[in-house]
Amino acid sequence: MADHLELAVLHRSGGASPAKKERYTFDFVINGQSLLAVTGAANFDLSGCLSVPQREPELALRLNDRLTRLLTSAVPVGGSHRVALYVCPECGDLACGAITTLVSRSDGVVRWSDFAYENGDDCETKLSKVGPFAFDWTSYVTEIERACAG
Template identity: 60%
Template sequence: MADQIGLVALHRIDSANPQKRERHSFDFVVNGASLFEATQAIKYDMCGSLSNPLFEREIAQRVNQRTAAMLTSDVPIGGHRVALFVCPECGDVACGAITARVSRTERGVQWSDFAYENGFDAASKLDLGPFEFEWAAYLSEIERAKAD
């Protein structure tokens, strides 16, 4: 049986002390469990790599198309690493990111090898997954994040 994926709104509240920008993004929910919580992305003050176009239309238009492609159509044979949760201020992996290996399978797509990465230290593996999603349902859910 395939794992189930959903996108759920994720809201980061702004603050003047320390300076924090409000962000509206998406959490990935797998089989009813939040990956934001399971990866402890909140500990690193991260947001989802997909912006919520209902609140952040300009950011979603700039970023979501590329991120959605990395999660779907641009997945190479053997897969590649994709940032799922990123720095809410700049989205740069150098600030730290929760990533997963995304690879195509016969049935759809698999997320595995979850890790915390920052681009210069060795990745810290997370005890999570792998998850395998049926292609049509997965594609439909990821496409919801795209801004028109």
């Protein structure tokens, strides 16, 4: 049985002290559970890697196509690569901290596994209690494209 993926709007309030950018990104909701919550990404003040086009059109235009490809078409059948799902809301730099996953693909299925917290300085911290997840390829791509459509 395949896992179910939904992208839900994730709002980060801005503030003056300390200075924080307001952000509208997406949370990855798997089988009804927020991946932001399950991974503890909120504890690190991380935001989703994809911007909400209706709220952050410039960022979405600049980033979403590349990131969407990393999650979908850039994953070769039989291959895999790591993708940052939650990143620093200020700069998106992995050195500030990120929740990453190994994205792999086989015929009709995409898998997310080997979740980790990475920050560029320390050894990655495996999140062994998260995943793995397997999604039907067509439903997965449709949901990501739906959310990222401007």
